[in-house]
Amino acid sequence: MKLRSRDDQDISARTIDHPVILDGITRTYSSKAGKVHALRGVTHTFAPSSFTAVMGPSGSGKSTLLQCAAGLDRPTSGRVRVGGVDLAGLSEVGLTRLRRDTMGFVFQSYNLLPALTAHDNVALPLRLAGAAPGRSTVRQVLARVGLAELHHRRPSELSGGQQQRVSIARALVSRPHVVFADEPTGALDRSTGRQVLELLRSTVDTEGLTVVMVTHDPVAASYADSVLFLEDGQVVGNLVGADGAQIAAHMSELER
Amino acid sequence: MMLRLSQRNVRRNWTLFAGSFVALGLGVALLALSVILIWSVQAYTATVDPSETDLLLALDDLMAMLGVVSGFSGFMAIFIVASTFSFAVNARQREIGLLRLVGATPKQVRRMVLGESLVVGVLASVAGCALGWLLSPAVLWGLHRRGLAPDAVPLAAPWWPMVIASGIGISVAFLGARVAARRAAKVAPVQALREADAERGRIGVWRALVGVACLAGAVTMLVGVRAGNPELAMVLALFVPEMIVIGLVCLGPLLIPQLVRLLTLGLRGNVLVALARDNLVAMPRRTTSLASPILAISAIAGSLILSLSFAADWDNGVTRQQLEAPVVVSGASPADGDTIRQRGNVAVADNGLLVQVAIGRDGEWDDETFEGVDPTLAADARGTRARKGQLDGLTGRSMAIARSVAWDYGIRLGDTVPVRFEDGTRMRLTVVAEVEDANNLQATFLLPHTLAARHGGEPSDTWFVVPSPGNRAGTLVDELSEDLTDGVAMPADQWVADRDRDTRDDNTLSLFLVLGPSSLYAAIAIANTLLMGSMQRRHEFVATRLVGATEHQVRRLVVIEAGLVAAVALVLGAVTTVMVGSLLRMPMTEGLDDVPLTIPWLSLASIVVACLVIPMVAAVAPARAVLKEASPARAATG
Incomplete structure (x- = not known):
């Protein structure tokens, strides 16, 4: 395990200007039933310190878009640049390093390690990167999501909302430049969901993070600065500063 | 860092590692025991008057037998650690994917799995050494009682034997976990996002090459060596089945789903059989992990039992052919x-x-x-x-x-x-x-x-x-x-006829000594993997309940699946047994007109019964508890 090298810091400097750029990406899966085109040429730049929601009907390619942007999946064609680095040129280890230094992830199923306490789950990304995070660093991040008191609990001893907040703390602990969220409120009730969304909103406003969130909930999307609409693997619209009702109207237009 | 994570994983998922632990612990115990005895016998031999040749020969035989027993158990231990570890990795794909997602490199994941094997290896070595040391006086006495060891062999100090046994134990754990660790390192981060585990039946080039090489080597040895006498035949009967087993397990993900299809041909009208078949075919690696300990013990034990019986047949045939005196x-x-x-x-x-x-x-x-x-x-x-x-x-x-x-x-x-x-x-x-x-x-x-x-x-x-x-x-x-x-x-x-009976009685004793410990491991490993298999599938069981299956149907599904896995493994074990037995018999009977054919049906049948009953019981036992705890109503409310 290596500490952050000079190169990584260079990446950080550039990230601020160009967090995530998608340039004509397509993603085709071949299955027994034939070829499935999940993405058919998507070009988009996620602006720095912006909160973008990605919406679209089921099967429109939202999750594939997110996975390609985060380097979890490799596009069939097109380029993905994160912080000025072309992901295509990176090895598995290079991708892992880039991810742990510049990206955070939040998902519908909280994906916490059941063997570890909340504190250790949050500290894990830093530990994996070879750093020895101080107790206070981790406690601070946990306090940021309102869970300072519950640091010693294991995931099974936390409610769904609390688990999701632990996973947000984990996403924030390595001070990433971009956080990818896939249906982060999908498994939560309305009021816990709101807390999570407000938390994401405030990271953008106060810490200058870039957040890319896939969702199907217009209310959740209304917390974003702009909403990117996908259909059949293509971008079909981009609403800026819309409220829940406008977003819902646009969605039902698409789903008709 | 990774070692601490390994430690916690073992502590939390101890059930996943229990099989490895017990198999390894028993292996180390047996090894410690053998080495203590060999050490003691050797020390004792040095004090024996060189003119007491009978005693010296008996001691020599005893040491040779202990060597074979520990070698055999060593193989089974590596095999079982390898299969339980690959199962443990397979069962935790999401968790490993998650680790990768939050920044673990493939190397770190590999180190974590090797760390787990180290934790299990150290614990098992400590427990095994203690057990072996405690058992050694009793076993020495038992060997003496059965006439296999002379009286009054003093026990040597156990320290060096224990160091050797634990060294081997830890290396065995490491070796066994290597393949699993390499596979864990290949788990993609995106695996954390998938709800359902999916697998492909493809295997790597190396695995395919090793598999083919082992099978080809085994057949070449059987056909090429043409063992004309029982001594050489026994050497082959001890080692060739292991090679075949390794080969079959390497090719398992390709071979086993096809066999499952073959065995269920014509039974697909039954919805539970069809479902069981689909479950097994969809997860070829998992199915192979479940089948491999059953395959190993049935192939190895079957070949040895059949070959020994054929060797006795040969002895009998030769004796009758040559003996002129009435x-x-x-x-x-x-x-x-x-x-x-x-x-x-x-x-x-x-x-x-x-x-x-x-x-x-x-x-x-x-x-x-x-x-x-x-x-x-x-x-x-x-x-x-x-x-x-x-x-x-x-x-x-x-x-x-x-x-x-x-x-x-x-x-x-x-x-x-x-x-x-x-x-x-x-x-x-x-x-x-x-x-x-x-x-x-x-x-x-x-x-x-x-x-x-x-x-x-x-x-x-x-x-x-x-x-x-x-x-x-x-x-x-x-x-x-x-x-x-x-x-x-x-x-x-x-x-x-009396000589024939004596030979077969001796054979039974050696079979018991050689196969006893390995069978015990195998039984534990089989029970452990099947038990784990059922416990890991809580969600799947609940989902099956939700779509309208009764609790009884889910239990039957589990039993059918376990039975199918066992049946596939037994088919491969039987093919191995018949192949080894008949290829060894052919050159032996050449030139003799009247060699009896004795097939020890009872011993072979008991292997089959044990290999069917243990997995089915082990699979359905936790299913019962899991189903009770996870009723569909609970699942629906989350």
């Missing part, structure tokens, strides 16, 4: 010998003189039992004939050897072999003939009767007797029975 006296004292020789109605009375002779090879002396025979008498009574060379030449300073010895020692016709008799005389004997093996009838080394008599040969207690022309064997048996003081006279058929 009457045999066993347990005869020297006085009985005189009685037999002096009878008027006896044409041939053949008896060997047994003498211990050390054979000089590369500056070392190996003790062997030689039999002094009169070639003419032996030919008439026991059918002893030369395969190569002339038995008539067995006079003066000469010797003859059995075919297996010629192969084993590399002694050829015409060689002059340096020997040392018990009375200290040294000389060189010329090999004048090579004879067929006939373990019941003669020793593997023969020398002239007069030479044996000069150097302290003692008459064996078996006499082969041919009555004079005109005398009936039955009458001679009756008359001898009256005259003999210690010996028992009997018709040749009965004597052959």
Whole structure:
């Protein structure tokens, strides 16, 4: 395990200007039933310190878009640049390093390690990167999501909302430049969901993070600065500063 | 960092590692036990008077047997650690994907899995050493009771044996976990986002190559070596099945789903069978992990049991083919010998003189039992004939050897072999003939009767007797029975049958010693993987309940799945057994007209029953608890 090298810091400097750029990406899966085109040429730049929601009907390619942007999946064609680095040129280890230094992830199923306490789950990304995070660093991040008191609990001893907040703390602990969220409120009730969304909103406003969130909930999307609409693997619209009702109207237009 | 994570994983998912732990712990215990005993026997051997050759030979045999037992158990331990670890990795794909997602490199994941094996290895070694040490006095006593060890062997200090055993134990854990660790490193981060685990039946090039190489090597050894005698056949029967098992497990993800399809052909009308089949075919690696311990033990135990039985058949066939004398006296004292020789109605009375002779090879002396025979008498009574060379030449300073010895020692016709008799005389004997093996009838080394008599040969207690022309064997048996003081006279058929029974009894004892510990491991490993399999599938069971299956149906599904896995493994085990058994039998029976075919149905059937019952019970036991705890109502509310 290596500490952050000079190169990584260079990446950080550039990230601020160009967090995530998608340039004509397509993603085709071949299955027994034939070829499935999940993405058919998507070009988009996620602006720095912006909160973008990605919406679209089921099967429109939202999750594939997110996975390609985060380097979890490799596009069939097109380029993905994160912080000025072309992901295509990176090895598995290079991708892992880039991810742990510049990206955070939040998902519908909280994906916490059941063997570890909340504190250790949050500290894990830093530990994996070879750093020895101080107790206070981790406690601070946990306090940021309102869970300072519950640091010693294991995931099974936390409610769904609390688990999701632990996973947000984990996403924030390595001070990433971009956080990818896939249906982060999908498994939560309305009021816990709101807390999570407000938390994401405030990271953008106060810490200058870039957040890319896939969702199907217009209310959740209304917390974003702009909403990117996908259909059949293509971008079909981009609403800026819309409220829940406008977003819902646009969605039902698409789903008709 | 990774080691701490490994430690916690083991503590939290201890059930996933319980099988590895128990198998490894028992392996280390057995190894510690063997090494302590070998150590003790060796220390004791050094104090024994070199003239006590019988005792020294017995100690030698004991050490050889302990060696085979520990080697065998070592193989099973590696195999089981490998299969349980790959299962543990497979079951945690999401968790590993998550680690990768939050920044673990493939190397870190590999280190984590190796760390887990280290934790399990250390714990198992400590427990195993303690167990082996505690058991050693009892086992030594038991061996003595069964006549396998002399009395009063003092136990050596256990420290070095324990260090050796735990060293091997930890290395075995490491080796076993290597493949699993490499696979864990290949789990993609995106795996954390998938709800359902999916697998493909493809296997890597290396795995395919190793699999094909093992199978090809095994067949080449069986067909190419053409073991003409039981000793070599037994060596092959011990090692070839392992190679086949490794080969089959490597190719398992390709082979096993096809076999599942084949076995369920025509049964797909039953919805549970169809579902079980689809579940197994969709997860080829998982299915292979479940099947491999069953395959290993059934193939290895089956081959060994069948081959030993065939070797006994061979012994029996050779004995009956060669034995000319219609009457045999066993347990005869020297006085009985005189009685037999002096009878008027006896044409041939053949008896060997047994003498211990050390054979000089590369500056070392190996003790062997030689039999002094009169070639003419032996030919008439026991059918002893030369395969190569002339038995008539067995006079003066000469010797003859059995075919297996010629192969084993590399002694050829015409060689002059340096020997040392018990009375200290040294000389060189010329090999004048090579004879067929006939373990019941003669020793593997023969020398002239007069030479044996000069150097302290003692008459064996078996006499082969041919009555004079005109005398009936039955009458001679009756008359001898009256005259003999210690010996028992009997018709040749009965004597052959007795020898056959003795051989098979000995075989049962060695099978018990060799297979006992490995079977125990296998049973534990089978139960463990199946148990884990069911516990990991809580969500799937609930989902099946939600779509309308009754609790009873889900349990039946689990039993059918486990039964199918076991059946597939047993089919492969049976193919291995039949292949090893028949390929070893063919060259052995060549040139013999009447070899009985004894298939130990009872032993083979008990393997089949155990291999079916253990997995089914192990799979359904946790399913019951899991289903009760996870009713559909609960699942619906989250």
